Amino acid sequence: MAITVDEVFETAKMILYQNLDIRTTTLGINLKDCVDSDFRAFKRKVYDKVYKNGSLLIKEAKKLELKYGIPIVNKRMSVTPVSIIMEAHLSKKKFLEMAITLDKAAEDAGIDFIGGFGGLCQKGLTRSDSLLIEVLPDVLSKTKHVCSFLNVGSNVSGMNLDAVNLLGAMLKKTAGKTKNASGCARFVVFVNAPEDNPFMAGAFHGIGEGDVTLNIGISGPGVVRSVVEKNKDCDLTELSEVIKRTVFKITRAGELIGRELARNLKIPFGVVDISLASTTNKGDSVADVVKAFGVESIGAHGSTLAIALLMDAVKKGGAMASANVGGLSGTFIPVSEDIGMVEAVKRKSLSLDKLEALTAVCSVGLDMVAIPGNTPEETINAIIADELSIGIINNKTTAVRILPIPGKRPGDLVKLGGLLGVAPVM
Numbered sequence: 001m002a003i004t005v006d007e008v009f010e011t012a013k014m015i016l017y018q019n020l021d022i023r024t025t026t027l028g029i030n031l032k033d034c035v036d037s038d039f040r041a042f043k044r045k046v047y048d049k050v051y052k053n054g055s056l057l058i059k060e061a062k063k064l065e066l067k068y069g070i071p072i073v074n075k076r077m078s079v080t081p082v083s084i085i086m087e088a089h090l091s092k093k094k095f096l097e098m099a100i101t102l103d104k105a106a107e108d109a110g111i112d113f114i115g116g117f118g119g120l121c122q123k124g125l126t127r128s129d130s131l132l133i134e135v136l137p138d139v140l141s142k143t144k145h146v147c148s149f150l151n152v153g154s155n156v157s158g159m160n161l162d163a164v165n166l167l168g169a170m171l172k173k174t175a176g177k178t179k180n181a182s183g184c185a186r187f188v189v190f191v192n193a194p195e196d197n198p199f200m201a202g203a204f205h206g207i208g209e210g211d212v213t214l215n216i217g218i219s220g221p222g223v224v225r226s227v228v229e230k231n232k233d234c235d236l237t238e239l240s241e242v243i244k245r246t247v248f249k250i251t252r253a254g255e256l257i258g259r260e261l262a263r264n265l266k267i268p269f270g271v272v273d274i275s276l277a278s279t280t281n282k283g284d285s286v287a288d289v290v291k292a293f294g295v296e297s298i299g300a301h302g303s304t305l306a307i308a309l310l311m312d313a314v315k316k317g318g319a320m321a322s323a324n325v326g327g328l329s330g331t332f333i334p335v336s337e338d339i340g341m342v343e344a345v346k347r348k349s350l351s352l353d354k355l356e357a358l359t360a361v362c363s364v365g366l367d368m369v370a371i372p373g374n375t376p377e378e379t380i381n382a383i384i385a386d387e388l389s390i391g392i393i394n395n396k397t398t399a400v401r402i403l404p405i406p407g408k409r410p411g412d413l414v415k416l417g418g419l420l421g422v423a424p425v426m
Contacts, residue, residue: 022257023277024074024217026115026198027057028205028270031080039089043097047105050077053212054109060264064257072257074112078203083119083128090127095135096142103143111145113186115203118149122157122191133166137173140183147201153191153388155395164189164385168377172404175373180414180423181403185368189384190399191391196271202399213270216258218250219277224310225285228292239293240313247274247317255324272325274318275363276310277332286310286333287340298333298340298358299350307331308361333358334367334401336416336423345424346413352383352426360390365398370414370423373406380404 034045054077061072079102086095099117106114117139119129129150136148150167153159167189175181188202195206198215205213227246231239251274262269276286287298289310295302310331318325335341335355344350352369359365365387371380384400391398405414405425412425 022070022072022216022254023219023275024076024198024200025057025061025072025258025261026076026078026203026215026217027053027265027267028078028196028203028209028213028215029053029080030205030209030211031085033211035085035088037088039094039097042089043101046098047101050079050102050105050114051109053077054106054111054114056265058110060261063264064261068257070253070257074200075110076198076200076203077106077111077114078198078205079114079116080205080207081119082117083121083126083132084207086132087126087128090131092131092135092138095131096138099135099139099143099146103146106145113145113147113200115147115149115200116205117146118151118204120151120193120207121160121163122151122154123160125160125163129163130166133163133170136170136187137177137183140174140186141177147186147188147203149188149190149193149202149204151190151193153392155192155392159191159385159388159392161385164388165381167384168380171380171402172373172377175404175406180416181370181373181405182416182420184403185401185416185420188399188401189388190397191388192395192397193399194397196273198271198273199275199277201401209270210268212265212267214258214262214265214267215270215273216254216261217273217275217277218254219275219284223250224276225289225292228289232294236309240309243310243313244317244320247314248320250274251318251325269324272318274314274325275332276314277334277337282339285338285340286331287338287344291340297347297349298344299354303354304358304361307333307358311361311363331362332364332367333362335426336368336370336421337419338421342422342424345426355426356387356390359387359398360394363397365391366400366402368401368403368420368423370403370405370408370425372409372425373404375404 036042121129152163174183186201198217255272259269290298290306293306387400408425414423
């Protein structure tokens with residue numbers, strides 16, 4: 001495909017002024033070949049494989065950042081779901097030791113986060129799954145880089161409520177062991193979890209994947225907001241076409257980077273996940289995109305339509321640009337990570353109920369939602385079950401990342417720091 005000079009300048013402008021970036025390069029690695037009856041040998045093999053691959057990812061990603069001038073914000077890894085590879089070593093002590101091993105390997109390699117400390121339990125809980133849930137409060141409080149997930153349902157199998165009903169207690173224990181419940185931000189519960197998701201906290205290396213795979217996650221809400229603001233005279237059909245063309249360009253840029261990085265690593269390229277994922281940076285807010293449509297504030301009437309239009313345009317634009325679109329591709333609406341969402345909660349134009357309604361048409365679900373720490377365990381379980389049922393009935397991936405903040409009441413603001421932003425207690 002021929003690329004014009006104007007298109008080169010347009011992409012450069014997206015990077016310089018509209019926060020276009022490669023949100024994450026996520027290297028998925030299979031750890032099943034590391035399993036050993038000798039637990040010390042098992043841990044050593046896991047450390048060596050994670051460290052070796054992680055160090056190489058950091059080295060090659062930095063080269064590409066310099067070559068193309070496109071920021072790669074996070075360098076991450078994901079591993080085979082830990083509950084699968086730990087079936088021969090069923091003790092809480094050994095689960096914690098494995099988490100610390102993964103954390104140290106990621107730290108030493110310079111990796112931001114390592115996902116996959118979780119399990120696939122959509123139809124039932126194995127003993128390994130149950131032990132993993134029991135040990136998660138200690139894992140999330142004693143590690144910095146380890147992220148955890150559970151997939152507890154699908155549109156085929158329904159929802160494993162036995163697993164869901166363990167999560168309220170687990171999250172409250174985790175919140176009590178970590179500052180401002182920050183450990184809860186590294187745990188997500190899914191239904192219909194994709195095996196090629198590069199985004200944390202839910203990334204894992206699927207059991208249907210190859211030995212090593214590279215997946216790319218791109219984000220561009222600032223770019224989309226800019227084109228929406230410049231096309232206020234368009235009707236919604238015309239505006240959808242403008243967004244699709246913009247997402248097409250973003251996706252092609254991401255795939256270029258991803259494929260070259262995979263070649264340099266000498267591994268297969270997996271997918272490019274094009275998702276409008278907010279950051280705490282000014283101008284990088286999905287809520288601001290909704291306002292650019294003419295909606296007073298996210299949460300006001302019309303915002304569900306705006307999110308639905310964005311989802312449709314992003315998915316279609318990405319599909320036109322690449323045969324390797326995967327992961328969660330769509331629109332994220334995390335509360336604490338989006339300045340516009342935080343302001344909408346503070347103004348009381350966005351409630352938890354309206355947020356749940358918006359998740360029926362967006363990617364993922366209730367994401368980075370802070371609630372009072374004294375919320376009963378049963379209520380947390382019910383919030384999770386409500387949200388996940390939307391995914392099962394609508395045959396879509398949905399998830400919950402919820403933070404019960406000890407000692408906080410509705411209206412309080414909690415600083416989580418970094419990419420996690422500021423959480424208004426809902």
